[in-house]
Amino acid sequence: MRVGREYSVPERLGGFGAGVAAAAALWPGFTAHTGLGVPCPLRWLTGVPCPGCGLTTAAVDLVHGRVGDSLAANPAIVGLAVLTVVTVPLAVLRRAGVLAPPVPWSPRARRRTELAMLAAAAASWVFQLHRFGFV
Structure with missing residues (x-):
């Protein structure tokens, strides 16, 4: 038995x-205090x-306002940030019944979105390969 409503994929990504x-x-406070970090497993x-x-x-x-540094590390974060800014208020308004x-x-729209996400992942990988001198 489900309670509440189901959230759309963009709303879920916005929540993420x-x-x-x-x-x-x-x-930054956690890593400064503990000295722990999370390396990329593949790298x-x-x-x-x-x-x-x-x-x-x-x-x-990006959270600390260093937009240029953020874009240099991984521009894909901007897509997630835009999606968050748009969908979180939308999800709140939907949850409130407004x-x-x-x-x-x-199915066609889902497939187009899947292909767009695959293209974005491929572009991000090319960016990272270039950033680290592989391409």
Whole structure:
């Protein structure tokens, strides 16, 4: 038995982005206090960066207003930030009953979105490979 309503994929990603922003605000204090960090597993094992390399750094930089540094680490963070800024208020308004729940996407719209996300991941990987001197 489900309680409440189901959230759309963009709303879920926006919620994830809000969590990322909160973690990014706290991360520098945590690492300074503990000395712990989270290396990229692919880069640590193989030396090759993954499409998500630099996202932690980019998120921390963006939350602290260092937009240029954030873009240099991983520009994909901007997409997540924009999605968060747009969808979190939308989800809150929908949850409050001010706006109607989202309409399910058609299979065609879902497929186009999947392809766009694959293209974005590929572009991010090319960016990271270039940033670390592989391309």
